[in-house]
Amino acid sequence: xxxxxxxxxxxxxxxxxxxxxxxxxxxxxxxxxxxxxxxxxxxxxxxxxxxxxxxxxxxxxxxxxxxxxxxxxxxxxxxxxxxxxxxxxxxxxxxxxxxxxxxxxxxxxxxxxxxxxxxxxxxxxxxxxxxxxxxxxxxxxxxxxxxxxxxxxxxxxxxxxxxxxxxxxxxxxxxxxxxxxxxxxxxxxxxxxxxxxxxxxxxxxxxxxxxxxxxxxxxxxxxxxxxxxxxxxxxxxxxxxxxxxxxxxxxxxxxxxxxxxxxxxxxxxxxxxxxxxxxxxxxxxxxxxxxxxxxxxxxxxxxxxxxxxxxxxxxxxxxxxxxxxxxxxxxxxxxxxxxxxxxxxxxxxxxxxxxxxxxxxxxxxxxxxxxxxxxx
Amino acid sequence: xxxxxxxxxxxxxxxxxxxxxxxxxxxxxxxxxxxxxxxxxxxxxxxxxxxxxxxxxxxxxxxxxxxxxxxxxxxxxxxxxxxxxxxxxxxxxxxxxxxxxxxxxxxxxxxxxxxxxxxxxxxxxxxxxxxxxxxxxxxxxxxxxxxxxxxxxxxxxxxxxxxxxxxxxxxxxxxxxxxxxxxxxxxxxxxxxxxxxxxxxxxxxxxxxxxxxxxxxxxxxxxxxxxxxxxxxxxxxxxxxxxxxxxxxxxxxxxxxxxxxxxxxxxxxxxxxxxxxxxxxxxxxxxxxxxxxxxxxxxxxxxx
Numbered sequence: 001x002x003x004x005x006x007x008x009x010x011x012x013x014x015x016x017x018x019x020x021x022x023x024x025x026x027x028x029x030x031x032x033x034x035x036x037x038x039x040x041x042x043x044x045x046x047x048x049x050x051x052x053x054x055x056x057x058x059x060x061x062x063x064x065x066x067x068x069x070x071x072x073x074x075x076x077x078x079x080x081x082x083x084x085x086x087x088x089x090x091x092x093x094x095x096x097x098x099x100x101x102x103x104x105x106x107x108x109x110x111x112x113x114x115x116x117x118x119x120x121x122x123x124x125x126x127x128x129x130x131x132x133x134x135x136x137x138x139x140x141x142x143x144x145x146x147x148x149x150x151x152x153x154x155x156x157x158x159x160x161x162x163x164x165x166x167x168x169x170x171x172x173x174x175x176x177x178x179x180x181x182x183x184x185x186x187x188x189x190x191x192x193x194x195x196x197x198x199x200x201x202x203x204x205x206x207x208x209x210x211x212x213x214x215x216x217x218x219x220x221x222x223x224x225x226x227x228x229x230x231x232x233x234x235x236x237x238x239x240x241x242x243x244x245x246x247x248x249x250x251x252x253x254x255x256x257x258x259x260x261x262x263x264x265x266x267x268x269x270x271x272x273x274x275x276x277x278x279x280x281x282x283x284x285x286x287x288x289x290x291x292x293x294x295x296x297x298x299x300x301x302x303x304x305x306x307x308x309x310x311x312x313x314x315x316x317x318x319x320x321x322x323x324x325x326x327x328x329x330x331x332x333x334x335x336x337x338x339x340x341x342x343x344x345x346x347x348x349x350x351x352x353x354x355x356x357x358x359x360x361x362x363x364x365x366x367x368x369x370x371x372x373x374x375x376x
Numbered sequence: 377x378x379x380x381x382x383x384x385x386x387x388x389x390x391x392x393x394x395x396x397x398x399x400x401x402x403x404x405x406x407x408x409x410x411x412x413x414x415x416x417x418x419x420x421x422x423x424x425x426x427x428x429x430x431x432x433x434x435x436x437x438x439x440x441x442x443x444x445x446x447x448x449x450x451x452x453x454x455x456x457x458x459x460x461x462x463x464x465x466x467x468x469x470x471x472x473x474x475x476x477x478x479x480x481x482x483x484x485x486x487x488x489x490x491x492x493x494x495x496x497x498x499x500x501x502x503x504x505x506x507x508x509x510x511x512x513x514x515x516x517x518x519x520x521x522x523x524x525x526x527x528x529x530x531x532x533x534x535x536x537x538x539x540x541x542x543x544x545x546x547x548x549x550x551x552x553x554x555x556x557x558x559x560x561x562x563x564x565x566x567x568x569x570x571x572x573x574x575x576x577x578x579x580x581x582x583x584x585x586x587x588x589x590x591x592x593x594x595x596x597x598x599x600x601x602x603x604x605x606x607x608x609x610x611x612x613x614x615x616x617x618x619x620x621x622x623x624x625x626x627x628x629x630x631x632x633x634x635x636x637x638x639x640x641x642x643x644x645x646x647x648x649x650x651x652x653x654x655x656x657x658x659x660x661x662x663x664x665x666x667x668x669x670x671x672x673x674x675x676x677x678x679x680x
Contacts, residue, residue, distance in 0.1 A: 055580075055584060056583075057583075076583070077580070077583045077584055078583045078585075078586045078587055078588055079586075082584075083584055083585065084580075084581070084584045086577045086580065087577075088575060088577050090575060090577040090578050090580065090581035092578060092581070092582075092596060093578075093600065094599045103582070103585050103587075103595075104585030104586050104587075107585060107586045107587045107591060108586055148581075151585065152584075152585075155585065155586070
């Protein structure tokens with residue numbers, strides 16, 4: 001993939017209001033040529049409205065959308081250099097696969113021979129060779145989606161827009177399509193902009209993700225940054241599973257910091273957070289970053305009373321809930337302060353799930369660089 | 377549907393309990409009178425009030441004479457024109473209702489169905505009052521005419537001649553207009569139900585692929601609304617073909633339709649056998665129309 005750093009889509013202070021409801025609230029962001037960009041957010045956050053504004057089906061109330069250097073304010077959807085794969089796929093039910101995929105080219109007046117070649121090529125690309133004469137009602141949802149993909153790709157758009165492309169597929173097919181879409185994007189080199197409410201989809205496919213909340217961008221970052229360095233409580237909570245504790249920043253130096261959490265105790269970090277001293281902050285801790293063990297059996301314990309390796313944070317609690325998920329087991333542990341903390345533990349051996357049971361007293365510890373301090 | 381109704385073949389008694397009354401009703405008041413009329417069509421008058429069913433085909437021979445055949449064809453033309461106008465007016469109306477905000481849709485549909493609440497005769501007289509030489513349409517046109525005349529005097533030109541009312545009623549134009557007025561709801565409702573089922577993202581997909589609104593309409597909306605168009609055409613064309621009241625009240629001497637001729641046979645001419653033959657000729661024609669349509673529908677299903 002040849003990735004240039006020029007923005008193919010520039011969204012400038014775009015707002016969209018439907019009556020009194022603000023769907024998109026002053027969003028500014030650049031989508032770079034050749035990237036797999038994902039708009040992630042809960043339903044009703046405005047992500048689909050933003051996508052539809054890029055496609056031209058909605059007009060911004062305020063602001064400007066520039067595609068490939070051209071202001072799109074007065075450009076209708078049929079004249080934009082973008083194509084869309086609809087959530088319902090919108091495959092024309094009265095046309096066979098060939099006619100569906102060739103529709104845009106016929107409208108554009110492309111020569112018949114070229115249409116045939118390009119349709120064949122597009123169908124090969126989405127692995128639908130041999131389906132040329134099928135009618136849509138003789139195909140599965142996944143196959144119809146491939147028709148919709150081919151129908152858009154055959155137009156060689158500058159940007160391909162995908163509205164919840166995987167939401168209607170079953171779990172196995174969804175996982176497969178995630179890989180295929182990434183692969184396809186690599187092959188054709190077209191910029192993909194995808195809308196999804198599914199964080200797994202976003203993390204697995206995207207080169208960058210914009211998390212949208214209530215019409216605003218909550219964070220714009222590559223997937224791993226989003227997960228490991230969430231910018232605020234919304235992102236931390238929406239992307240993955242997380243424990244959040246309220247606290248007060250009591251120590252903040254370049255190489256160490258401490259947060260006093262009434263629910264969890266004092267949490268130490270091995271880096272500074274550059275937050276206002278004494279401010280109310282939140283500590284976010286991912287369940288898989290917490291080690292769980294029987295009290296007194298902590299590994300490499302130097303301070304026996306703390307049951308934790310050097311430089312680790314620790315806490316104690318009682319198991320109040322367990323759910324065995326096969327690859328991992330999820331624990332709900334009541335801390336001594338009464339709050340619940342969630343811990344996940346990989347089942348590295350076949351008997352790991354037998355290690356703990358309900359009402360066991362347990363110790364937990366985690367590295368000093370695991371917690372994330374959030375200021376908002 | 378489930379249970380007793382669905383497998384009525386194995387549960388005959390509940391089915392019979394439900395079906396007997398309507399079957400009896402239809403047999404007594406629909407099939408039996410139709411059968412009598414059908415028998416009359418093979419009979420001849422033997423006295424002022426007695427008909428002998430002799431099996432003669434004379435009535436049908438007479439019915440296919442050019443005098444009657446031409447009226448029949450003209451009725452077909454008037455009905456076809458009515459249907460076409462209804463389609464041209466009805467399609468945008470149905471589309472407008474489909475794309476209206478959901479809270480308005482029931483009210484707009486109610487507006488379409490409202491005329492059914494008034495008797496056809498009263499609606500026709502109301503339309504006649506509107507279209508008469510002293511009616512509101514003529515008054516409106518006269519007002520415009522006088523306005524234009526006044527404008528001419530403003531710029532120093534001669535005023536127009538005095539307004540002479542236009543003869544809007546008692547001609548073929550009035551018949552077609554009246555039939556369109558009466559049958560429009562029959563066209564709009566099936567069109568609406570077809571368009572309402574149409575996935576709106578198909579229209580967006582067509583626009584997205586570069587088609588303008590007109591091409592999208594012709595290549596996506598019309599083909600997908602085809603079942604609604606066919607249904608609308610059938611239920612407009614068939615009653616329009618048999619229209620009696622509208623041509624009778626609003627038509628002139630040259631705008632009688634086949635139903636008016638049939639009526640005359642039963643009343644003034646007192647030639648029931650001939651009237652029966654004409655009636656059944658009309659029914660056969662409609663059968664052929666419906667048969668053609670269902671054959672076409674079957675063919676579409678096979679292609680799928």
